[in-house]
Amino acid sequence: MRADTPRLVGRAMTLAYERRTVAEDLTVPVPDGSFTVIIGPNACGKSTLLRALARLLRPAAGAVLLDGADIHRRGTREVARVLGMLPQSSVAPDGITVADLVARGRHPHQGLLRQWSRDDERIVAGAMADTGVADLADRPVDQLSGGQRQRVWIAMALAQQTPLLLLDEPTTYLDIAHQVEVLDLCARLHEEQGRTLVAVLHDLNQAARYATHLVAMRDGAVVAAGEPRRVVTAALVEEVFGLPCRVIDDPETGTPLVVPAARRRVGPAPA
Amino acid sequence: MVAGLSIAVGAKQLSPAEVWHGLLRPDSPEYAVVHRMRLPRTLLGLVAGAALGVAGAVTQTLTRNPLADPGLLGINAGASAAVATATAVLGVASGDIWYALLGAAVVTVAVYAVGGGRGATPTRLALAGAALNAVLYSYVSAVMLLDAASLERLRFWTVGSLAGARDDTVPRVLPFVAVGLLVALVSARPLDALALGDDSARTLGARPGAIRAAAIVAVTLLCGAATSACGPLVSVGLLVPHLVRALTGPDLRWSLPYCAVLAPVLLLAADLTGRVLGRPGELPVGTVTGVLGGLLFLHLVHRGARR
Numbered sequence: 001m002r003a004d005t006p007r008l009v010g011r012a013m014t015l016a017y018e019r020r021t022v023a024e025d026l027t028v029p030v031p032d033g034s035f036t037v038i039i040g041p042n043a044c045g046k047s048t049l050l051r052a053l054a055r056l057l058r059p060a061a062g063a064v065l066l067d068g069a070d071i072h073r074r075g076t077r078e079v080a081r082v083l084g085m086l087p088q089s090s091v092a093p094d095g096i097t098v099a100d101l102v103a104r105g106r107h108p109h110q111g112l113l114r115q116w117s118r119d120d121e122r123i124v125a126g127a128m129a130d131t132g133v134a135d136l137a138d139r140p141v142d143q144l145s146g147g148q149r150q151r152v153w154i155a156m157a158l159a160q161q162t163p164l165l166l167l168d169e170p171t172t173y174l175d176i177a178h179q180v181e182v183l184d185l186c187a188r189l190h191e192e193q194g195r196t197l198v199a200v201l202h203d204l205n206q207a208a209r210y211a212t213h214l215v216a217m218r219d220g221a222v223v224a225a226g227e228p229r230r231v232v233t234a235a236l237v238e239e240v241f242g243l244p245c246r247v248i249d250d251p252e253t254g255t256p257l258v259v260p261a262a263r264r265r266v267g268p269a270p271a
Numbered sequence: 272m273v274a275g276l277s278i279a280v281g282a283k284q285l286s287p288a289e290v291w292h293g294l295l296r297p298d299s300p301e302y303a304v305v306h307r308m309r310l311p312r313t314l315l316g317l318v319a320g321a322a323l324g325v326a327g328a329v330t331q332t333l334t335r336n337p338l339a340d341p342g343l344l345g346i347n348a349g350a351s352a353a354v355a356t357a358t359a360v361l362g363v364a365s366g367d368i369w370y371a372l373l374g375a376a377v378v379t380v381a382v383y384a385v386g387g388g389r390g391a392t393p394t395r396l397a398l399a400g401a402a403l404n405a406v407l408y409s410y411v412s413a414v415m416l417l418d419a420a421s422l423e424r425l426r427f428w429t430v431g432s433l434a435g436a437r438d439d440t441v442p443r444v445l446p447f448v449a450v451g452l453l454v455a456l457v458s459a460r461p462l463d464a465l466a467l468g469d470d471s472a473r474t475l476g477a478r479p480g481a482i483r484a485a486a487i488v489a490v491t492l493l494c495g496a497a498t499s500a501c502g503p504l505v506s507v508g509l510l511v512p513h514l515v516r517a518l519t520g521p522d523l524r525w526s527l528p529y530c531a532v533l534a535p536v537l538l539l540a541a542d543l544t545g546r547v548l549g550r551p552g553e554l555p556v557g558t559v560t561g562v563l564g565g566l567l568f569l570h571l572v573h574r575g576a577r578r
Contacts, residue, residue: 056470080476087470093521094337100520107464108476160475 013062023220040217054085080108084162105159127158147178167199232256315436324534326493327508340509344400348407349378350498371499431504431557451492459523506564
C-alpha cells in the first residue's frame with residue numbers, strides 16, 4: 001500500500017438503488033485524520049455516498065477500499081471494529097437506559113465466548129463521559145431531549161472505538177443550540193482523540209466552520225473537494241446550490257460564511 | 272412451588288398425603304392419576320411455557336413491536352391450521368408435531384415472503400402476519416364446523432389446553448423446544464443489535480438477514496412444538512416478555528432466561544386457576560391466559576392514553 005493512500009477511499013464507484021442510478025464513476029478519498037464534511041443540495045447523493053463508505057450500500061461498480069482491501073470482501077465484524085457509523089434511522093428499544101444503549105456499541109468486540117469485561121465497562125463509561133451523558137446513565141433514552149439523545153447515540157458509536165467514524169446528518173431535527181453542541185463534540189473527538197470523521201451536513205456555514213476537508217457534490221458528482229476556504233466561494237455555491245450569494249469571513253472563526261443574496265425586487269418599488 | 276400445586280390439585284380431589292403416595296408408590300391407587308395425568312401435564316406446562324415465553328420475547332424484539340406475539344406473526348395459526356387439516360382430512364391423532372412444525376414453517380416463510388422478503392420491515396411483517404392469522408383461524412373454524420368428529424377431538428385443543436398431555440407428550444416436543452431455546456439464546460446478542468435498526472445493526476458488525484433467519488427458525492421450532500402439544504395458547508408470549516422487561520429492561524441476554532423461567536410459572540398458575548374455577552370439570556388454560564392477555568392490553572391502552 002502506498003503511503004499516500006488514505007485508509008478509506010471510494011474508488012470509481014457507481015452507486016445505485018434498485019432502479020435509480022445515483023452516481024457514476026465517483027472517487028472520494030477520505031484524508032486520514034481529517035474532519036471531512038460532505039455538502040450538496042437535496043438528492044445530490046451525499047447520504048448515498050456515506051452509506052457506501054459505511055458498507056451499508058454495495059457499489060454496483062467500483063469499490064470502497066478500507067486499508068487497501070475491498071470493504072465488502074472483509075468480515076462485517078472486522079470492519080465494525082475499524083469503521084463506525086451513526087445512521088439517521090436508529091431506533092432506541094422501548095425503555096432502554098442510556099448506559100445499556102451505549103453498551104451495545106461494544107457488540108463488534110464481543111463474541112459468544114468473549115463476554116462483557118471490565119475493559120468494556122471502562123470504555124462505555126469513557127464514551128459517556130466524553131459526550132457528557134454520564135449523569136444520564138440510568139435514565140430511559142425515550143425520556144431525553146433530542147440533543148441529549150443524539151449525544152447518547154454518538155456515545156454508542158464512540159464505545160465502538162473505531163478510528164473512523166461516519167455521521168449521517170447528525171444535526172437534523174435539533175435546534176441551533178443543540179446543533180452547535182453536537183458539532184463542538186465532533187470537533188473535540190476529531191482534535192483530541194485523533195479520529196477521522198466523515199459527516200453529511202446541511203448547513204454550509206457549519207460545514208465551513210467545522211470541516212478540515214469539504215466535499216461538495218451535485219447530481220452524484222464531486223464538484224470540488226479540499227479545504228473549506230478553497231471550496232466555499234460565491235461561484236461554487238452558485239454552481240452547486242444555484243444560490244447567488246456573497247462569501248465573507250465568519251467573525252468568530254475567520255472561516256468562509258455564506259450570505260445569500262437578497263431577493264431582487266421585481267416590478268415597481270412600493271410607494 | 273406452582274409445579275407442586277399443579278401436581279396436587281385437579282378435578283379429583285386428593286389429599287397431600289395421597290399425592291405423595293401417588294408420586295412415589297407405584298402400588299397406590301393414586302399412582303395412575305398422578306403419573307398418567309398430573310405429572311405429564313405439569314411437565315408440559317413447564318416446557319410449553321418456556322417455549323412460548325422465549326418465542327414471545329424474540330418476536331417482540333424481531334418486529335420491534337412490544338405488543339407482538341408469535342400469534343401476531345400467524346405462526347401459531349399456521350400450526351393450528353395444519354393440525355386441524357391433518358385431523359379432519361387424514362384422521363391423524365391431534366398433536367402430531369410434524370404437522371404443526373410444517374404449518375408453522377410454511378406460514379413463517381409465507382409471512383416473510385408477503386412481508387417483503389429481504390426488504391422485510393417490522394411493520395410489513397406484522398401486517399402480513401395479522402392477515403394470514405385471520406385467514407387461518409377462519410379456516411380452522413370452518414374445518415371444525417364442517418366435521419363434527421374433528422370438532423369433538425379438537426375442541427379443547429383449539430382453545431389451548433394442557434389437558435391433552437400424556438406420558439409421551441413431553442419427550443416428543445422436548446428436543447424441538449431445546450433446539451429452539453438454544454438458537455434463541457445464541458441469537459440474543461445479535462438480536463439486541465438488530466433492535467437498534469438494520470443500519471445500526473450492520474454498522475455494529477451484525478448481519479440482519481442471518482439474525483432474522485435464526486430468530487425465525489427459533490420461533491418456528493418453539494411455537495410449532497408448543498402448539499402441537501397444547502394448541503394455540505394465546506397471550507403467554509405477549510404477557511411474559513412484558514412483565515420481564517419491567518424487571519430486566521429490554522436486553523434479551525437478560526430477559527430471555529427470565530422469560531424461560533417465569534413463563535412456565537404463569538402458565539401453570541393459569542392452568543391451576545382454570546382447574547379450580549372450572550370444577551368439577553375444568554376451564555382450558557387458553558381461556559385463562561386469554562383473559563389475562565386482554566387485561567394486560569387494557570392496562571397498556573389505559574397507560575398509553577394517559578401519557
